[in-house]
Amino acid sequence: MLLVVQKFGGTSVADADKIKAAAARAVKAKRLGHQVVMVVSARGKKTDELVGLAAEITETPPAREMDMLLSTGEQESVALMAMAVQTLGEEAISLTGGQIGIVTDSTHTKARIRSISTDRMRQALKQGKIVIAAGFQGTDEDFNITTLGRGGSDTTAVALAAVLQADVCEIYTDVEGVFSTDPRMVETAQKINRISYDEMLELASLGAGVMHSRSIEFADKFRVPIRVRPAYSDAEGTLIAPEPADHLPVVTGVAFVRDEARVSLSKLPDRPGVMQVVLQKMSERKIPVDMIIQDVGDGGLAEVSFTVPQNDLAETLTAAEAAIEELGAGEVLHGTNLSKVSVVGAGMRRHTGVAAQMFQALCDAEVNIGMITTSEIKISVLVSRDQCEKAVHAVHAGFGLHKEHALTPPLGQSHAASPTGATFTNEEWETDVIAKLSSMEDIVVSDVCLDREQSLVTISNIPDTPGIAAALFSANAKADVMVDMIVQNISHSGLAHLSFTVPKAQLQTSLEITRAAAEQWPTTELNSQDHIAKLTVSGIGLRSHTGVGERMFHALAEANINVQLINTSEVRISTVIDLESGEAAHRAVLDAFGLEG
Incomplete structure (x- = not known):
């Protein structure tokens, strides 16, 4: 029975x-x-x-x-x-x-x-x-x-x-x-x-x-x-x-959110505690922040972008202005008429080239990418709302999802x-x-992981046109480079900045093929960092509990640890920090969520 x-x-x-x-x-x-x-x-x-x-x-x-x-x-x-x-x-x-x-x-x-x-x-x-x-x-x-x-x-x-x-x-x-x-x-x-x-x-x-x-x-x-x-x-x-x-299928499905808005806080001081202030202001207003991106700082300044439902834009801008006022520096920018398109699949963990395949499908459909964020089983891009349907069709067909699944x-x-x-x-x-x-509803973080075996590649001043991401990541995929975090923030000047992490053992290979792929764009600058740590918070309900990110970044700020890179998903928040700060950051975040090391 x-x-x-x-x-x-x-x-x-x-x-x-x-x-x-x-x-x-x-x-x-x-x-x-x-x-x-x-x-x-x-x-x-x-x-x-x-x-x-x-x-x-x-x-x-x-x-x-x-x-x-x-x-x-x-x-x-x-x-x-x-x-x-x-x-x-x-x-x-x-x-x-x-x-x-x-x-x-x-x-x-x-x-x-x-x-x-x-x-x-x-x-x-x-x-x-x-x-x-x-x-x-x-x-x-x-x-x-x-x-x-x-x-x-x-x-x-x-x-x-x-x-x-x-x-x-x-x-x-x-x-x-x-x-x-x-x-x-x-x-x-x-x-x-x-x-x-x-x-x-x-x-x-x-x-x-x-x-x-x-x-x-x-x-x-x-x-x-x-x-x-x-x-x-x-x-x-x-x-x-x-x-x-x-x-495991490499890609299981394609999801989209049609009515998104983007908020960017630019010219922020590149120092510990900035993200904690930003997320605190959002959490106070119960704003469901999504697709959080911080790319590598430049000249002592950093920029953070995130998406929110279109209907929450006005309240979000008020919260963002409050963050700028408390920080004493920065500028609030925003964009509307945007959509988010994502591919999801547990098999991504074991396969290289998934990002390249998605970006190539979008390139073939002449869809430009505004922002990129990834996790182990998800890749999300921000596109113009009038290209949402075209993007979904292209990616769905690009991964062969129109074919019948096994029973x-x-x-x-x-x-x-x-x-x-x-x-x-x-x-x-x-x-x-x-x-x-009770703990299911209140304390949602299940794991805090520190990865010391990755390196960071940053490509600056690349043209903000369709096909750029496809060219870069197709080259890495052909060399069997296992790309992990991918972060592309919004472009304000017609030139984009893109960062990604790779295993340390593959850094030189990635730099060589990325440099060769980028030769067609004379304005491009290529940089790397060998000594980084990736700190990841995983759990259930990170999106529905608006205070999780705030607590994480508050712990890092209290430990005086600066964050270089951020990307997010529904079950994971990943950051890149200095390698020497890795152990202290790991312990601080574990303590913040009451977890054992």
Whole structure:
């Protein structure tokens, strides 16, 4: 007998017929001998309707009362679903978040889970009932109703699957599964049969849209297998699970965020503590900063650029001006009408030339690159918004993602072990997970790594035109140079600056071939640093917790350590520092996050 959590989104319960269809799916699983917990969202446009009603009353509704109002949407859905299940001859019980025992903090409209009690659900399941849980909601310690924010029902479903040690969490939606890119833009997009947590987290946060990143964070932390399935058929959908040991695709998918804005702080003093001040001002305003880039300083001055959602630009500029005022130097610049295009794939770790292949595809499509940032499994570029669709098509085709993927083997054993591999009883597992839920939401850094075996290559004053990055990295790829961090900041003068790291053993090879490739641009200057260290902070939820970067750079500033280079992803922040400062930096950041060395 399996324990299955089934989550149904708003489009899957939009009307009576769809509610009945969802109920029939749960009943079928129950009659196969499984215990079933359903998590249900508000029906269709119900949330929008409630938001509209509130707007007719007041332009500034109190957050507490908005939670009280919006939670009624799920309460309606679970009651109707329980009725539908009972008409099919099975017992069911509908429960609100508070009745389940989901306790959150008191941050209305975007609360974080603190604990979940499983007693009532376990009792109902033992009685043979289908438990129907309201997604998106809980209560704080004063019994105020709270909501979990965007993607809250997905978060509820995966969190319940974690504490109940469910065998699988099924997310029913109005699409076939997770695709290699948005099929509404690229008709040849293929359904992905299996994807790892890290890949899905990058795709979810970068605009894939099928699931919200916070629910993937829970799944990754507690190894909950998720299957994204269509509500309208019996198709298997996409399995989101731990990364397999082999057969990793080099590139799994292409994600894009259409409406991005870029903010640059130029002429900053190149000294310790600058980034900490910048990120502190952003964190104070809960601005979701993305694609953070700092390139190598010049003449005692540095420049930092980052992207934010277009709608957050005005608030971001205010925060940036506050940072400049506190630092006593600098200038704020910005750009709009931009899009971010990213490729994601766990196989990148083992293959050279992935960046070159992406940049060549963009070059062939005559798409110019404004900024570049990378991680082990992701490469992101900033392009003009009017070239977003062309860029996505080019990169998707360039990696052959229009071809059908291999079939995924069926889900194997239940995740009856902890993330560390220890076997738990149900009661021990629940105690362990419940104890960690708070730290899951608050302390997200899992590893701080120091790499002393890399060198830095910097190319200055290269023309800001399509094809430059393709030429440089194709040359390195042909020589089998393993390029790691790639950073290109925005160009303000028609000339760009690009930096990348390579293994020390390959530095001279890289310099020779890069110099030869750059001979066609007479303004180019090539420099290198052999003695650097790369310090990387990894974890789950770096994007959703705006204070992680601030804490990291505050620790480095307190240790009087300057940062030469920065790039970021959804699960990693990487910096280049002086080699002699490596050990001190490593210890300072470990201490900042309470980790052992």
